[in-house]
Each structure stands twice: as structure tokens, then as C-alpha cells.
Amino acid sequence: MKPLAKPATRRPFCRVAAVMRRLLPLIVAAALGPATAVAGDDRVAAGRAAYQQTCVACHGANGQGALPGIAAFGSTDGPLAQSDDALVRSILEGKQSPGSALAMPPKGGNPNLTETDARALVAFLRAEFGR
DSSP states (O other): OOOSSOOOOSHHHHHHHHHHHHHHHHHHHHHHOTTTSOOTHHHHHHHHHHIIIIIHHHHOTTSSOSSTTOOOTTSTTSGGGSOHHHHHHHHHHOEEOTTOSOEEOGGGGOTTOOHHHHHHHHHHHHHHHOO
16 A cells, blocks of 8 residues: 655754754843843843933933033043943942932832843943943
């Protein structure tokens, strides 16, 4: 008796597996959230979004400080003169600038801000305002 259909080959399965191996990291990153698994340009974009949501009210859209006593990001002795780790620590723990009556609250007042978000913010600040 002759079989009704040819036996299935492994080729279609291998192609599907190859596609899934390439897509899986993207699927996982999307499921984890916007600033959890970011790098390069994506990290700067995530930082820009966090800046617009959390920082712009005090630091201004141009990074010059929207309120008196807030240092400009681009100035030589401004916040960006610090290391990335020092900036992340300031973002997460808050900062009282010398000579300023205002203090930045921990996480810029956003309780949902994570360390990953803070690192993305630093990447954005460096890309946008230099240094």
C-alpha cells in the first residue's frame, strides 16, 4: 500500500526555529517594559522619555534650568562634569546643590524611576547637552 502523503521534513521546523531565535530577545525586551532592556539609541530615547516625564519641569526643555538655582547641564562645572555613576546616584538619591534653596528629590519625585531609567537619563543628558 502506498502512503497518502510524503513524510514531513525537518526543514520547515528549522526555519521556524531560526526565526524564533532571532525574535525571542525582541519579544522579551518588549514584554519587560520600555526602559528595562535598552542600549545605544534606544537607551537615549528611553532617557528622553524619562526626562520629559520626570525632569523637564525643573531642568527645562533646554537643560538650562527652569527654576532659579538649578545649574545648566551644559555649563563647565554643571552636573555633567560628574561621572555617570555619580549622576545616577544623584538621580536615585536626590541632590542638594550648594548655594541653591531647592533640592532635587530622590528619583526626581517619580517613585517608579528605576536604576535602568536613571542610566538611560544620563545617556540622554550626555547626548543632548554634551559632555
